Amino acid sequence: MKRDQILTRQLNIIMRREQKFLNQKENTFVKSKVTPIINKIQNKIPEKLVSTLDKTFYMGFNFVFEKGNAYVEKTYNKDRIYSKYDLNNYAIDKYMSKKHLKNIDKQSKQSSSINASLSAVEGGVLGLLGIGIPDIPLFISVIIKTINEIALSYGYQYATDEEKTYILYLICGAMTKGETQKVYAEKTDLLGEDIDSNTYISICLEEIMEETSSILSATLLTAKFIQGLPVVGVIGVAVNPYIINKIGKYTRIKYKKRYLLGKVSDCQ
Template sequence: MRLFDKRTPLQKEWEKLEVQEQRFLQKRSEKRENILNQKLEEKIPPKLQETLDTAFAKAFALIFEKGTRVIEKTYQRAKLEQDYQVRQYTADVKQNSKSLRSFSKKARDTGTKNLLLSGVAGIGMGVLGIGLPDIPVFTGMILKNIYETALQYGYSYETREEKYFILLLIRGAVSYGDTLCEIDGKVNEFIRNGMLPEEYQDKEQIEQTAGSLSKELLYMKFLQGIPVVGAVGGAYDAVYMKRITEYAELKYRHRYLAGRKKAENKLLF
């Protein structure tokens, strides 16, 4: 406990966030293969990785082009935007830790709800032996969760810039070690300047994210395609959804708090 602590509520929340971000990176400093993956390795069809890469890439491209409006039918966007405005006004007036924490609380509540939906859907598909056809559903659930998290913090998701940010979040969440640190650096750079990298290509970013997801989910999607026992593979949808949710919430909170810090600094000068 600090006596005569002169840190502002914003500074306290920022320092807490930095600790949580560092903890996320440390937990994923290296990948540990589980026993189930090792046993399944010999049984994986040679072209399954390529098939998964293509399936995820098509799912992202299709949803970004035509599916966002469909996803928006699963939640009340206008209400989420209004709720954000209320929380933002409260935070501006009260300027205390509780009002700042209300953003992350709402985002976590949303994440928990979507996590349950993802788990139920994945297990159901697995029991029926549906693996690859589950990919558009799983991808849609990922984006639904991130879209709602974005709205909780006052951000949109339609522009090229926001899609780039979202794809980075997904890719970072399923990466490890140096790759994760590199992607995390790109996420933070975007938060600072809000600009796309030079020579940025939407298709290339989608393919990179699809490749990262398919590589991580390869064994589980194979297992999910086997009736009944596929429920085990389907349950992993929720495991990876949880990881993506955690990372997305951290980085949207980082973005929001960084924006408040920037606004405060402008008032001082």
């Protein structure tokens, strides 16, 4: 099979996987039984708490992006991950084998599973402290750690404001539903294209951090609220790894799609 045929086939596979992710149907039991209960809880959550969580998530993103990335990078071997990508990418360019494409995937999957385990421990311990505010910066660090490692696995750096915005769009896309999710999916693709083609991009990172903070806060608010109740104080054990896994899965899809689009473009 020719190089461009293999790439096109792999691209079609990942695009189908993306559509499946974007068109997931809500479980019938959850929709009929759980969602109404969640809505009742949400209506009882004080506005002050909503505002506090939004600000805390924003401060968490701001800290990690402005000062904390150096500390996050101490939790994994950046050079080793990128070196593995470099070797696999060289092999793909030379031999165009599905085996080496799978090797890149394998590296990115390991990051998500390990970080989901870390977030389970973090959620179980810090969830007992109350509403969960103390663990939000740490939770955001685990999210960014997961995305950073996946990005490196596919050969992408993350230091620029453009790449940080791409990361924030990934989080928004993973944590929203329906048409809103599809809008973020398109925004992510368009931004990736602009970055990779060196197109000028006007970005206000602060606004996008606020936007992402509001979405992530709203998604986790009910779980964090329940987390503060003594009877179910360890809900973070279940919630946090679920979120990490979901973001990790979506991130792998998007970075692999971006990687393959670049390879297809090089063939043309």
